[in-house]
Amino acid sequence: xxxxTTDLAIETSGLVKIFGKNRAVxxxxxxxxxxxxxxxxxxxxxxxxxxxxxxATLLRPxxxxxxxxxxxxxxxxxxxxxxVSLTGQYASVDxxxxxxxxxxxxxxxxxxxxxxxxxxxxxxxxxxxxTDAAGRxxxxxxxxxxxxxxxxxxxxxxxxxxxLDEPTxxxxxxxxxxxxxxxxxxxxxxxxxLLTTQYLDEADRLxxxxxxxxxxxxxxxxxxxxxxxSVGAGMVHVRLxxxxxxxxxxxxxxxxxxxxxxLDADPVALTARVAARDADAGAERxxxxxxxxxxAGIVVDDFSLGQxxxxxxxxxxxxxxxxxxxxxPAGVPAGNRAGEPGSALADRPAARSGRAGHEARQTHGAKExxxxxxxxx
Amino acid sequence: xxxTTTETGTSFVPAAETLGAVLAPGARPPRPGALSASLTFGxxxxxxxxxxxxxxxxxxxxxxxxxxxFTYLFGGxxxxxxxxxxxxxxxxxxxxxxxxxxxxTGVEVNKDIEKGVFDRFRTLPIWRPSTMVGYLLxxxxxxxxxxxxxxxxxxxxxxxxxxxxxxxxxxxxxxVAFSFAxxxxxxxxxxxxxxxxxxxxxxxxxxxxLTFLSNVYVDPETMxxxxxxxxxxxxxxxxxxxxxxxxxxxxxxGEITWVLVSGAVCxxxxxxxxxxxxxxx
Numbered sequence: 001x002x003x004x005t006t007d008l009a010i011e012t013s014g015l016v017k018i019f020g021k022n023r024a025v026x027x028x029x030x031x032x033x034x035x036x037x038x039x040x041x042x043x044x045x046x047x048x049x050x051x052x053x054x055x056a057t058l059l060r061p062x063x064x065x066x067x068x069x070x071x072x073x074x075x076x077x078x079x080x081x082x083x084v085s086l087t088g089q090y091a092s093v094d095x096x097x098x099x100x101x102x103x104x105x106x107x108x109x110x111x112x113x114x115x116x117x118x119x120x121x122x123x124x125x126x127x128x129x130x131t132d133a134a135g136r137x138x139x140x141x142x143x144x145x146x147x148x149x150x151x152x153x154x155x156x157x158x159x160x161x162x163x164l165d166e167p168t169x170x171x172x173x174x175x176x177x178x179x180x181x182x183x184x185x186x187x188x189x190x191x192x193x194l195l196t197t198q199y200l201d202e203a204d205r206l207x208x209x210x211x212x213x214x215x216x217x218x219x220x221x222x223x224x225x226x227x228x229x230s231v232g233a234g235m236v237h238v239r240l241x242x243x244x245x246x247x248x249x250x251x252x253x254x255x256x257x258x259x260x261x262x263l264d265a266d267p268v269a270l271t272a273r274v275a276a277r278d279a280d281a282g283a284e285r286x287x288x289x290x291x292x293x294x295x296a297g298i299v300v301d302d303f304s305l306g307q308x309x310x311x312x313x314x315x316x317x318x319x320x321x322x323x324x325x326x327x328x329p330a331g332v333p334a335g336n337r338a339g340e341p342g343s344a345l346a347d348r349p350a351a352r353s354g355r356a357g358h359e360a361r362q363t364h365g366a367k368e369x370x371x372x373x374x375x376x377x
Numbered sequence: 378x379x380x381t382t383t384e385t386g387t388s389f390v391p392a393a394e395t396l397g398a399v400l401a402p403g404a405r406p407p408r409p410g411a412l413s414a415s416l417t418f419g420x421x422x423x424x425x426x427x428x429x430x431x432x433x434x435x436x437x438x439x440x441x442x443x444x445x446x447f448t449y450l451f452g453g454x455x456x457x458x459x460x461x462x463x464x465x466x467x468x469x470x471x472x473x474x475x476x477x478x479x480x481x482t483g484v485e486v487n488k489d490i491e492k493g494v495f496d497r498f499r500t501l502p503i504w505r506p507s508t509m510v511g512y513l514l515x516x517x518x519x520x521x522x523x524x525x526x527x528x529x530x531x532x533x534x535x536x537x538x539x540x541x542x543x544x545x546x547x548x549x550x551x552x553v554a555f556s557f558a559x560x561x562x563x564x565x566x567x568x569x570x571x572x573x574x575x576x577x578x579x580x581x582x583x584x585x586x587l588t589f590l591s592n593v594y595v596d597p598e599t600m601x602x603x604x605x606x607x608x609x610x611x612x613x614x615x616x617x618x619x620x621x622x623x624x625x626x627x628x629x630x631g632e633i634t635w636v637l638v639s640g641a642v643c644x645x646x647x648x649x650x651x652x653x654x655x656x657x658x
Contacts, residue, residue: 056500060657081502082408092493096428097421108417109501111406120399127396129389137428148389153497158400181391188393189400 009034009069009161009192010055016063017050017216024050026216027064032194032209034069034160037187039207039224040196043314047216048196049089052163055194056086068161085159087150089166093138099125099149100134106156124152128182144175151182161192168202180206200313204228212317220317227313234274236286238293239302243267249298256289273316274305411504418511423518435481436523440474444530451594460535467531467538468620469593472552472613474527475520476588479556480580482516483563487576490568499655506652509564513557520556524549540626548623551636555616558640561647568654587613612639 010032017025025047032038042048053059055066057077065072071079086092093102100121107117125134128148138146147167154162164183168176183206187193197203203210204224212220212227220227236257240249246268250261253272261272274282286305293300409417426432447470452459486509489495498508528536528545538545563580570576590604591613597605608614615635622629 053496056496058496058499078502081500084500086496086500088493088496090493092497094421094494095492097424101424105417105421106497106501108420109409109414109498109503111409111413113406116406123399127399128391155400157405178389178391182396185391185393185396186400189397191400 007034008032008067010038010067010194012051012055012064012066014064015051015054015061015066017047017054017059018062019050024216025054025061028213028217030211030218032192034192035187035190036208037183037193037195037206039203039210040194040213041198041200041203041210041313042196042213043198046213048213049165050216051213052086052165052194052196055080056084056163057081058086083160084163085154085156085161086163087147087154087165087167089169093146093150093153095139096137098135098137099130099141102138102149103153103156106153110157120156124156128152142175143171144178147171147175147179148182151179151186155186155191158189159191161194162186164193164195166196166198169198176202200228212313214314234282234286235306236272236274236289237302237304237306238270238272238300239266240268240270241299241301245298246270248296249293252292252296252298253289256292257285268301408502411507414503414507415510415514418508419514420511422511422515426515426518432481433519433522436478436519437526439478440471440523440527441530443474444470444527444534447594448534455595463531463534463536465621466594467527467536468548468624469591469617471524471527471531471549472617472620473588473593475523475552475556476559476613476616477584478519478523479516479560480563480577480584481519482512482560483565483567483576483580484573486512486564486567487570487573505656506648509561509648509651509655512564513560516560517553517557520553521549524552538624538626540624540628544623544626544628547628548620551623551633552616552620555612555636555640558643559612561644561651564651565647565654568651587611591617593617612636615639 008031010030012028012030015025015028015030016023028047028051030038030040030051040048040051050059054061055068055073057073057080060074067073068080069083071083073080093099094105097105100118103121103124104114104117107120108114112120122131122134125131128151130145130149130152133141133145138149141149151164151167167179167183171179180202183193183195193206195203195206204227207224210222210224210227211218236253238249238253240246246263249270250263253261253270257272257274259273259275261270263269264271274286283305290300290303444467447466448459448463451466452462456462456465495508528549540548562583563576566576566579570579590607591611592608593613597608597614600608615632619629619632619636622632
């Protein structure tokens with residue numbers, strides 16, 4: 001293994017955390033370069049939060065090693081704590097206290113004198129657009145305001161490494177954009193951000209590199225571009241007027257898109273992956289397919305092109321829907337490690353994703369349980 | 378302020394300049410010492426009292442009820458009259474009420490620890506026990522308040538301590554100090570058990586025998602031998618005897634020492650267990 005400890009914010013090898021019989025984190029290998037946003041993408045229960053908690057010294061690893069800026073999380077927890085800050089999945093602020101009190105409390109705990117803590121709190125509240133709400137109890141805040149206060153608390157003394165655990169889950173689109181903007185500004189000022197998310201879209205927008213995590217281990221790692229090219233530009237969903245035309249539509253789509261077409265449970269619906277190198281090429285290809293359907297005399301009631309959802313990413317990467325992969329999915333090279341970016345992304349068995357299509361549809365049916373968002377373009 | 382103002386700042390757009398200004402790395406102050414961090418958490422506990430004053434109900438209504446109930450329930454039968462009995466009962470009922478209130482510490486810890494804010498505290502490079510000490514500092518305010526409420530009710534009902542102001546203040550100080558030490562039992566259970574309810578359950582299971590099987594209500598001489606043996610070693614009995622002695626103006630140094638030592642043991646044992654659990658979570 002190369003020794004590049006100095007420019008790595010986080011380095012873990014074989015990190016393990018076991019809760020009872022559940023191996024929540026099961027041999028996690030991460031190498032997070034300093035000064036970047038690093039995305040950890042995975043479904044609920046993939047072990048993202050557990051991993052973050054171990055890195056933030058909140059949980060003791062049961063195996064493996066983890067270093068933050070070269071400091072071992074077990075042996076030098078205070079050295080790690082002095083450089084990191086955590087915004088947890090559930091707001092890490094005190095609901096019963098006001099926004100200002102929360103920040104002053106933290107300022108005091110970080111060693112600021114009372115006047116300095118108050119001044120710092122006021123400036124942060126201003127910068128985060130919370131001055132009007134400063135004197136109100138946090139429980140009266142909206143989700144977006146709470147999250148902003150949470151991040152403000154995390155950067156009270158600008159940390160070298162900021163953990164953001166699903167920072168936009170449950171936020172409306174506007175609040176989500178605000179959080180994204182804040183993250184970009186924070187990173188521009190030199191803080192490394194480890195961002196966990198369930199949304200490919202979010203990781204794509206913010207992260208320089210992404211690790212896809214499932215069952216507590218990294219199943220793929222690479223830049224957003226590498227990741228997406230393995231997934232394709234998205235999925236087309238087609239609804240026909242006449243179920244009798246479906247076999248014909250399937251043939252047309254398969255020919256135009258060059259991928260397997262899946263017949264949904266709904267007798268008039270079809271779904272297919274769009275193989276294209278980016279969203280524009282994908283859109284072009286999808287519209288050509290739509291034209292071909294019309295030319296073949298097939299009546300289409302509804303047509304949509306969606307960005308690949310997390311489910312589809314997992315389908316493409318592992319041949320099984322998120323959270324349903326086995327411990328060592330047959331479709332993933334066993335030797336895949338974070339240190340070998342993109343290796344798992346390149347040689348994806350195309351047939352496998354098609355074969356697993358039926359399972360994928362079932363997952364779509366039970367989508368609520370994953371809270372997976374599908375962005376329609 | 379109306380309910381419709383909840384969503385202020387939706388139009389907020391993070392500005393690179395203002396945000397950048399607060400992000401500019403300034404010199405970080407040295408980390409606060411153990412005392413400073415503990416006092417800051419104590420301040421947090423007091424802020425909670427300020428924001429949720431209802432929680433003071435436990436330390437006012439409950440002690441008043443206890444005092445009135447037992448004074449008039451047993452007074453005539455045990456000592457001829459409630460006023461006579463009160464001279465014997467008051468220090469004991471004060472101890473009982475305050476020690477009973479200590480269980481809310483465990484409940485609060487248990488409720489709080491599940492919240493995300495604890496994760497933040499635990500990622501700070503501060504003296505680890507300060508969060509727990511802060512709780513207990515806030516609770517000491519509550520204990521003092523409960524003791525004062527009982528004293529006032531007692532004085533109104535005709536309690537006339539011979540030890541005067543000094544004796545009474547010393548007794549309350551001893552009681553609050555012991556309760557602080559004893560509360561570490563509950564911080565431990567608060568961290569150990571899964572739910573508030575189980576913390577309550579365990580607390581009741583410990584507190585009822587501990588407070589009732591003591592010398593609070595009656596002289597242990599009428600009890601069977603085995604029970605006398607338990608009452609004799611029960612720390613509550615020692616605390617009550619010490620408090621009575623201080624309030625009556627004849628300080629029993631032996632009992633006071635016993636109480637202080639058992640308090641120190643409580644902190645050493647349960648404080649250590651609490652911190653072990655706290656670090657492991």
